[in-house]
Amino acid sequence: MIDRKYKILAINPVSGGIHTEDDAILFLAKDLAVIPMLEAYIEECELLGCEDTHLDGLNILVERVMKYQKDVDAKVPDTNRPGEIERTIKGLIAD
Known part of the structure; x- marks a missing residue:
């Protein structure tokens, strides 16, 4: 997993x-770290020689995330709900 x-x-x-x-x-569109993450991903894709169509799609995705954060919701990402630390960090998975 x-x-x-x-x-x-x-x-x-x-x-x-x-x-x-x-x-x-x-990653959720509302997380404020997502846009910089996508921008870094785009740079890496360029270095790897990805096709322009892939890069175009990623740039459109960044625009949609920006609009979502402006119009709907944006927040600092977190992992703090009861059980999340045990699940995400310690690997204690109970489904």
Whole structure:
């Protein structure tokens, strides 16, 4: 399990690929660290020689996250709910 904080079920509507917390990670659009994280990811993708279409999609994603944070919600990310520390840091998973 890679992402211990969230149970994930993501389906690619084009390929039909299914991803879970075993092979995916989840960051919320409201987290203020997400935009700088995406910007760093874009830079790394450029260095790796990713196609322009991938980079274009990422830049559009950043714009959508910025709009979401402006119009809906934005906050400092945290892991502080009862049980989250045990689950995310200590790996005590009880489903």
